[in-house]
Amino acid sequence: xxxxxxxxxxxxxxxxxxxxxxxxxxxxxxxxxxxxxxxxxxxxxxxxxxxxxxxxxxxxxxxxxxxxxxxxxxxxxxxxxxxxxxxxxxxxxxxxxxxxxxxxxxxxxx
Amino acid sequence: xxxxxxxxxxxxxxxxxxxxxxxxxxxxxxxxxxxxxxxxxxxxxxxxxxxxxxxxxxxxxxxxxxxxxxxxxxxxxxxxxxxxxxxxxxxxxxxxxxxxxxxxxxxxxxxxxxxxxxxxxxxxxxxxxxxxxxxxxxxxxxxxxxxxxxxxxxxxxxxxxxxxxxxxxxxxxxxxxxxxxxxxxxxxxxxxxxxxxxxxxxxxxxxxxxxxxxxxxxxxxxxxxxxxxxx
Numbered sequence: 001x002x003x004x005x006x007x008x009x010x011x012x013x014x015x016x017x018x019x020x021x022x023x024x025x026x027x028x029x030x031x032x033x034x035x036x037x038x039x040x041x042x043x044x045x046x047x048x049x050x051x052x053x054x055x056x057x058x059x060x061x062x063x064x065x066x067x068x069x070x071x072x073x074x075x076x077x078x079x080x081x082x083x084x085x086x087x088x089x090x091x092x093x094x095x096x097x098x099x100x101x102x103x104x105x106x107x108x109x110x
Numbered sequence: 111x112x113x114x115x116x117x118x119x120x121x122x123x124x125x126x127x128x129x130x131x132x133x134x135x136x137x138x139x140x141x142x143x144x145x146x147x148x149x150x151x152x153x154x155x156x157x158x159x160x161x162x163x164x165x166x167x168x169x170x171x172x173x174x175x176x177x178x179x180x181x182x183x184x185x186x187x188x189x190x191x192x193x194x195x196x197x198x199x200x201x202x203x204x205x206x207x208x209x210x211x212x213x214x215x216x217x218x219x220x221x222x223x224x225x226x227x228x229x230x231x232x233x234x235x236x237x238x239x240x241x242x243x244x245x246x247x248x249x250x251x252x253x254x255x256x257x258x259x260x261x262x263x264x265x266x267x268x269x270x271x272x273x274x275x276x277x278x279x280x281x282x283x284x285x286x287x288x289x290x291x292x293x294x295x296x297x298x299x300x301x302x303x304x305x306x307x308x309x310x311x312x313x314x315x316x317x318x319x320x321x322x323x324x325x326x327x328x329x330x331x332x333x334x335x336x337x338x339x340x341x
Contacts, residue, residue, distance in 0.1 A: 017209070094192040097219035101211050104255045106243055108214040109300075109318065110134055110159070110222075110234055 001069040003086065004037045006050040008062035011043040018102050019063040022079045025095075031087055061103070078103065112249075117268035118146050120249045121233065124266040125151040128230035132157055135183065137168040138289055138299040139277050140235025141175055143268060145286045147233070148179050157184040157225060161217035162193075163301040171289040178287050186221040193217070203303060210304055210319045217301075226256045231264040239273050240298075241315055274314065 005026070007019035026032040041050025041062055050062075057066065057075050065076040067086055076082035080091045080099045101107055115123070121143070124131050133147055133156045134140070147154045158172055176183050196204070196216055205213045226232055238247045253265035269277065274297070281288055291299050295307030297314035308317040 092192070093189060093220050093223070094195075094216050097223060098212060098215040100223065100255050101215045101219050106236070106241060107219060107222075107255060108210065109241065109298075109315070110136060110218070110236070 001067065002036045003034060004039060004053075004066040004068075005035045006039050006041050006053060006059075006062060006064050006066065008050065009040055009042040009044070009048075013044065016062055021102075022063050025079065029083075031083070034087060114271055115249055117143070117272065118150065120266055120268035121147050121150050123250065124231055124233055124264075124268075125153075128264065130229045130231070131155065132226065132229045132232040134158075134232060134234045135172075135175070136235065136299065137164060137172050138235075139274075139281065139292070140269070141171075141286055141288060142277055142280050142284075143233060143235055144175060144179055144181070145280075145284060146268070148181065154179075154181055155184070156181055157186055159218045159222060160185040160187055161301050162188065163217065163303060165291055165299070165302045165305075167291045168289055168299060171287070174287050184225070186225050188217045189220055189224075192220060205304060205319075206321060209322060223256060226263060229263065230261070231266060233266045233268065235269055236267045237269045237272055237274070237277075244270075 005023075007023060008016035010016055023032075026035065039049040039053060041054055042048035043051070045051065053066065054060070054062070054064070057064075057073075059075055059077060061077050063077075063079070065079075065082045065086070067074045067076065067082075076086070078099060080096050083091060125147075131151075133143055133154060135144060135156050135158045137158060144154065144156060172183060172185075175181075193216055196212065200208065200212075232253070236244060236247055238244050247267055247270045249268065249270050250264060250266045253263040257263045280286065289296075289299055295309075296305060296317060297308050297312075298317050299305055300318055304319055306317050306320060308314060
């Protein structure tokens with residue numbers, strides 16, 4: 001199995017906050033060692049590896065994970081689903097809520 | 111494209127299509143939904159996210175609405191362990207430093223997620239004119255945020271095509287009670303530390319999390335950038 005972690009650099013040159021958040025979680029939970037490759041999707045550079053990969057896989061949000069196993073490829077745009085299904089990690093309700101809000105930023109406006 | 115329905119027709123559709131419908135009330139101008147729903151269904155189940163940080167005026171308003179309409183309002187509270195952990199680690203005002211998402215996740219999203227598990231549909235007061243990200247907000251949609259493998263959750267947004275002016279016209283025409291903070295310049299009302307009054311030329315969202323930059327909430331991979339690789 002090969003796991004690729006794609007994180008984004010914003011058009012401003014700053015790292016994507018959500019990508020940084022996910023990367024910190026990977027470090028904190030010692031899961032980073034299970035990631036085989038980290039690639040950058042640089043919004044300033046459409047030819048960056050991550051941007052090309054995103055286009056190939058029709059992914060429109062970052063970060064995302066690409067899991068290749070026995071010739072099959074699966075994309076995860078939700079970290080906690082990836083953590084649960086691929087890394088077998090249980091996640092807390094607060095962590096899941098954070099992910100939901102990150103993916104649906106309008107929800108905090110209710 | 112589906113025809114645009116009146117807010118009342120959207121509500122009727124929600125109550126006729128589902129057995130367990132929850133109406134979200136923020137303690138602000140979305141009170142119009144309660145007024146409409148109480149004239150449509152005898153079983154109006156209302157909930158409010160009590161983050162513990164609402165304005166005193168909002169708590170009084172929630173009570174006023176409860177008494178005015180004679181309804182129960184379920185107050186949803188944050189998970190005690192999650193909240194204790196956050197406050198212990200980061201204090202009571204971490205949102206000014208770290209952004210509001212972590213606090214909102216614990217005080218709003220986590221209790222909302224738990225509550226909606228027992229429902230088929232929920233109703234929100236979201237409108238297209240509230241935010242650039244809501245310009246295509248439909249009157250009803252599959253809620254992909256809270257649906258899961260076991261069940262689909264529908265979300266109804268009866269006010270999606272209404273403007274703020276239409277909401278206020280309804281409030282005035284129907285003598286609907288409203289949060290007194292609106293008289294003090296608050297267009298949008300959330301938690302007390304995260305909401306301020308807005309000026310006459312400011313967008314209503316400018317009063318929420320005003321210390322954060324818009325880019326901090328942006329996480330999509332811009333299609334426009336992806337498309338440029340073809341050039």
